[in-house]
Amino acid sequence: MKFTLHQTDTSTAARAGTLTTDHGEIPTPIFMPVGTIGTVKGVHQSELKEQVKAKIILGNTYHLYLRPGMETMEAAGGLHQFMNWSGPILTDSGGYQVFSLAHRRKIKEEGVTFASHIDGSKHLFSPESSLGIQRSIGADIVMAFDECPPYPSERKYAENSMHLTHRWLERCVAFMKESQPKYGHSQALFPIVQGSSYDDLRRQSCEFIASQDQPGNAIGGLSVGEPIEDMYRIAALCCEVLPKDKPRYLMGVGTPANILECISRGVDMFDCVLPSRNARHGVIYTRQGIINIKNARWRNDFSAIDDSATAAPTSQAHTKAYLHHLFRVNELLGPQIATLHNLAFYLALVTEARERILDGSFSSWKEGAMAGLERKL
Amino acid sequence: MKFTLHQTDTSTAARAGTLTTDHGEIPTPIFMPVGTIGTVKGVHQSELKEQVKAKIILGNTYHLYLRPGMETMEAAGGLHQFMNWSGPILTDSGGYQVFSLAHRRKIKEEGVTFASHIDGSKHLFSPESSLGIQRSIGADIVMAFDECPPYPSERKYAENSMHLTHRWLERCVAFMKESQPKYGHSQALFPIVQGSSYDDLRRQSCEFIASQDQPGNAIGGLSVGEPIEDMYRIAALCCEVLPKDKPRYLMGVGTPANILECISRGVDMFDCVLPSRNARHGVIYTRQGIINIKNARWRNDFSAIDDSATAAPTSQAHTKAYLHHLFRVNELLGPQIATLHNLAFYLALVTEARERILDGSFSSWKEGAMAGLERKL
Ligand SMILES: [Zn+2]
Ligand SMILES: [Zn+2]
Numbered sequence: 001m002k003f004t005l006h007q008t009d010t011s012t013a014a015r016a017g018t019l020t021t022d023h024g025e026i027p028t029p030i031f032m033p034v035g036t037i038g039t040v041k042g043v044h045q046s047e048l049k050e051q052v053k054a055k056i057i058l059g060n061t062y063h064l065y066l067r068p069g070m071e072t073m074e075a076a077g078g079l080h081q082f083m084n085w086s087g088p089i090l091t092d093s094g095g096y097q098v099f100s101l102a103h104r105r106k107i108k109e110e111g112v113t114f115a116s117h118i119d120g121s122k123h124l125f126s127p128e129s130s131l132g133i134q135r136s137i138g139a140d141i142v143m144a145f146d147e148c149p150p151y152p153s154e155r156k157y158a159e160n161s162m163h164l165t166h167r168w169l170e171r172c173v174a175f176m177k178e179s180q181p182k183y184g185h186s187q188a189l190f191p192i193v194q195g196s197s198y199d200d201l202r203r204q205s206c207e208f209i210a211s212q213d214q215p216g217n218a219i220g221g222l223s224v225g226e227p228i229e230d231m232y233r234i235a236a237l238c239c240e241v242l243p244k245d246k247p248r249y250l251m252g253v254g255t256p257a258n259i260l261e262c263i264s265r266g267v268d269m270f271d272c273v274l275p276s277r278n279a280r281h282g283v284i285y286t287r288q289g290i291i292n293i294k295n296a297r298w299r300n301d302f303s304a305i306d307d308s309a310t311a312a313p314t315s316q317a318h319t320k321a322y323l324h325h326l327f328r329v330n331e332l333l334g335p336q337i338a339t340l341h342n343l344a345f346y347l348a349l350v351t352e353a354r355e356r357i358l359d360g361s362f363s364s365w366k367e368g369a370m371a372g373l374e375r376k377l
Numbered sequence: 378m379k380f381t382l383h384q385t386d387t388s389t390a391a392r393a394g395t396l397t398t399d400h401g402e403i404p405t406p407i408f409m410p411v412g413t414i415g416t417v418k419g420v421h422q423s424e425l426k427e428q429v430k431a432k433i434i435l436g437n438t439y440h441l442y443l444r445p446g447m448e449t450m451e452a453a454g455g456l457h458q459f460m461n462w463s464g465p466i467l468t469d470s471g472g473y474q475v476f477s478l479a480h481r482r483k484i485k486e487e488g489v490t491f492a493s494h495i496d497g498s499k500h501l502f503s504p505e506s507s508l509g510i511q512r513s514i515g516a517d518i519v520m521a522f523d524e525c526p527p528y529p530s531e532r533k534y535a536e537n538s539m540h541l542t543h544r545w546l547e548r549c550v551a552f553m554k555e556s557q558p559k560y561g562h563s564q565a566l567f568p569i570v571q572g573s574s575y576d577d578l579r580r581q582s583c584e585f586i587a588s589q590d591q592p593g594n595a596i597g598g599l600s601v602g603e604p605i606e607d608m609y610r611i612a613a614l615c616c617e618v619l620p621k622d623k624p625r626y627l628m629g630v631g632t633p634a635n636i637l638e639c640i641s642r643g644v645d646m647f648d649c650v651l652p653s654r655n656a657r658h659g660v661i662y663t664r665q666g667i668i669n670i671k672n673a674r675w676r677n678d679f680s681a682i683d684d685s686a687t688a689a690p691t692s693q694a695h696t697k698a699y700l701h702h703l704f705r706v707n708e709l710l711g712p713q714i715a716t717l718h719n720l721a722f723y724l725a726l727v728t729e730a731r732e733r734i735l736d737g738s739f740s741s742w743k744e745g746a747m748a749g750l751e752r753k754l
Contacts, residue, residue: 042709068702075677244750300452317461325445
């Protein structure tokens with residue numbers, strides 16, 4: 001994997017780059033749609049490519065490990081083949097879902113034991129097993145196995161947890177050295193910064209992570225309930241410490257406004273379920289503001305869902321009144337159109353951010369764009 | 378509306394024709410996907426055009442009348458505009474749904490009073506109001522308001538019901554003469570043959586319907602639980618009596634095998650919820666047989682869902698194992714892919730039937746195709 005930094009903004013820390021994987025190039029800053037369990041909910045792979053213009057998607061190790069399971073995954077030839085997605089894929093380590101979904105979790109030095117939320121069966125995720133699974137899935141970017149402490153966390157808990165994450169990282173790095181990719185394309189490990197909301201722990205974690213000299217770095221443990229200023233402060237702090245010549249991935253963030261703020265602090269990569277989950281509830285993002293399409297005020301609004309040139313073709317082709325109707329009668333096509341819309345909106349937003357960074361107008365453009373992004377229509 | 382009959386098969390009653398509407402040409406025999414409430418469930422309009430290759434779709438008057446309602450429909454400029462479908466549309470009369478969905482139905486000479494299944498509100502559907510609503514929806518083909526008797530029906534009930542349908546038809550014809558289309562394109566009325574399973578009543582009904590000299594004719598009251606031989610016998614009987622120079626539409630039929638059998642008896646047009654409803658339950662039609670994709674035997678089957686050249690592109694692009702997985706984990710994309718598949722399969726089937734009728738090989742081709750269509754894999 002190769003990262004080329006083209007431009008750093010002069011008045012902010014925003015960066016424009018290109019990440020090159022064996023499955024294609026990823027312009028940064030980038031947003032990665034979440035394809036939880038081998039599918040971005042309600043979106044065909046052809047639509048991801050043609051309407052959303054996704055350059056990389058996420059898979060969730062925990063979900064894919066349980067179903068379809070690694071026997072099927074390997075028989076298919078990995079996730080790219082299994083789901084017929086030829087672009088880059090990133091997988092998380094499974095740790096986050098173990099903590100949010102699985103039952104009877106126990107953290108030990110070895111790893112985390114848990115019971116499946118599907119059938120109660122017992123499993124162990126460790127640095128080695130998580131990366132073994134990620135080898136079987138065959139993602140282009142694989143994530144280190146970490147513990148993501150809840151917010152708020154006592155300092156002592158956060159510090160111990162951070163050091164556990166660091167020790168696990170050393171095992172991840174060792175495992176990656178000793179093992180080989182299974183499908184002929186290379187896989188890059190991204191370590192994850194932890195340290196909760198404590199600046200000194202975060203700095204310490206960034207330095208340790210940087211010392212491991214992996215192809216990219218991730219900032220974890222944010223967007224877990226902390227005040228928004230904490231998130232922005234810690235993202236900025238991490239970007240200052242993390243090496244400039246490697247991409248920085250802020251995990252699980254966020255709203256369109258969050259993303260512009262974090263780009264301006266030096267983040268290159270984002271993922272979040274927000275645009276797709278909100279779409280399924282009828283929340284639609286536009287540059288003019290946020291629309292709740294279920295609201296009766298849209299019933300007879302025959303303007304396009306979004307007529308901007310960068311909107312998804314379906315958003316240009318259909319009216320707000322039609323989308324309102326689909327949600328009102330609880331038809332599948334409503335969430336489908338809304339999901340395409342929001343994901344295409346996120347991709348168009350980071351694409352424009354990149355153009356603005358490259359032509360030097362990022363800062364003023366961002367200031368102009370923020371009001372619309374946060375307005376409720 | 379113009380119907381051109383190109384060819385009648387020499388050894389069966391199968392016909393190949395072209396029906397010309399203001400929204401385009403419809404090759405016959407044709408299958409019409411059901412777009413109940415302004416959407417074919419789970420299918421984008423662009424996919425209907427490009428993957429399914431639908432030439433005409435159905436809308437349900439009862440559903441559209443309740444939601445979005447005719448105020449919104451007229452403000453939108455009719456259903457074509459509302460749902461952004463530029464091809465032909467056919468609407469039913471609403472009668473069938475009133476009998477299957479609505480509450481507190483009362484049939485009178487005037488029409489049928491009922492309470493909405495949504496909010497209990499009271500409404501009257503009559504020949505005039507049904508066609509008034511269909512004027513507001515703006516379908517290219519509108520259906521006469523009829524009573525569809527249940528199966529089995531006593532002869533006396535069937536006979537009275539048939540005559541009521543005939544009296545209502547005269548009011549429908551009068552209403553169409555006195556009223557105008559609302560959106561600048563023409564609307565053709567199709568009367569409906571009734572008469573339950575009684576051959577003489579069916580013959581009598583066909584003659585009455587034919588005497589009204591409308592642009593096309595429909596056969597109703599079949600596929601309501603009668604033995605399959607009754608359906609085939611009555612379809613054949615009606616096709617013998619109905620005029621040859623007008624299209625014949627058999628309502629609510631059926632399986633792929635049913636469709637080929639009825640094409641061979643002289644039917645030109647079909648609609649049915651079966652392919653889309655079954656798709657949502659994981660039942661997939663192929664020329665080799667019927668697949669229940671939820672069955673564990675498909676878990677590691679990495680062959681294409683359907684690799685025939687006429688299959689939906691998504692069916693060629695994805696494996697049975699992947700579709701099995703999507704259904705197993707209850708993901709939206711499963712029903713989406715399956716629906717595209719089945720609808721494209723139905724359209725490809727009638728398209729090939731038409732080619733076979735035109736080149737004189739229909740009868741032998743049909744015999745060869747039937748075994749695969751009815752086999753369970
Ligand atoms: Zn440490
Ligand atoms: Zn009569």
